Amino acid sequence: MPGTFGARVLTESGQNGILTAGHVAPNQGAPAYEGSTLIGAVLASVHRGTVNYGLPTADIALIELLQQVNPCSQEQVFPEGIGQDGDLVKSYGAVSAGHASKIEVLLPAFGDPREETGVLGNVMLTTEAISTFGDSGAIAVLEPQAELIGHVVAGFPATSDFEGYSVIQDLRYQLSQVSARLAG
Amino acid sequence: MTLTSEEMIKSYAENRRASGELLGWTFDADHDQATFIIPTDVDPDTFPKEISGIRVILRRLPRPLSLSGR
Numbered sequence: 001m002p003g004t005f006g007a008r009v010l011t012e013s014g015q016n017g018i019l020t021a022g023h024v025a026p027n028q029g030a031p032a033y034e035g036s037t038l039i040g041a042v043l044a045s046v047h048r049g050t051v052n053y054g055l056p057t058a059d060i061a062l063i064e065l066l067q068q069v070n071p072c073s074q075e076q077v078f079p080e081g082i083g084q085d086g087d088l089v090k091s092y093g094a095v096s097a098g099h100a101s102k103i104e105v106l107l108p109a110f111g112d113p114r115e116e117t118g119v120l121g122n123v124m125l126t127t128e129a130i131s132t133f134g135d136s137g138a139i140a141v142l143e144p145q146a147e148l149i150g151h152v153v154a155g156f157p158a159t160s161d162f163e164g165y166s167v168i169q170d171l172r173y174q175l176s177q178v179s180a181r182l183a184g
Numbered sequence: 185m186t187l188t189s190e191e192m193i194k195s196y197a198e199n200r201r202a203s204g205e206l207l208g209w210t211f212d213a214d215h216d217q218a219t220f221i222i223p224t225d226v227d228p229d230t231f232p233k234e235i236s237g238i239r240v241i242l243r244r245l246p247r248p249l250s251l252s253g254r
Contacts, residue, residue, distance in 0.1 A: 001252045002252055002253025003253065021251075021252070023252060024252050054202075093251075095253075104243075105221075106210065107208040107209070107221070108208075110207055110221065110248070111207065111208070111248065112207060112223070112247040113201045113202065113203075113204045113205075113206065119208075120248075123208075125221070125245075132251065133249075133253055134252070134253040136251040136252045154248040154249060154250060155248060155249065155251055156245065156246045156247075156249055157249075157251075162246070166251075167248055
């Protein structure tokens, strides 16, 4: 499913990896492509479809990269940070990048209860959309601190009469669910 | 057994969520307030302004979408 590559990481065994949203790469063992180029395989994936109804979950997939592969999706390495209410955040998606918004609220769980899946755990909602379709998995970076706080996992794109919103999931929560650590 | 204010909020929120009427919620003990994120297709007047002495703030948002490519 089309999405955006996120943070560069190291797997538990020390191999190079890259993150994206779990719903973008939902199947463990499946090949992962950047455009038409094979770059690796999905080592682990958790998302709303992997847990029981109503339970909070991370939405994150860990792709173990093939040797000599260096996806250019994230040229800059950011240190880990923590987002709080009122912080300014930017996302860098494959479709829209560099839009900024404030974090409006932190929620322990968020999701549409009409869907028969789990819900997103430990998320931040922005006051305006900073992402659109194709941006799932994009990194979210605090400004001006330049700290990585999570990845875009859902939202509602802006329309002519609504500013929209983005859902960013906490990085530490995501890393803990796929046993990875930030590279660099 | 007496429920605390936070437990009252949680119980109410879980019931409304089970009915499909709540996307998320948070409780702020420091300010004695709870924030409910409700879908725009749900009537906000069906929510109380206060529960067990805790002020209820409503934020209406469209139901979230996956942002994978289409």
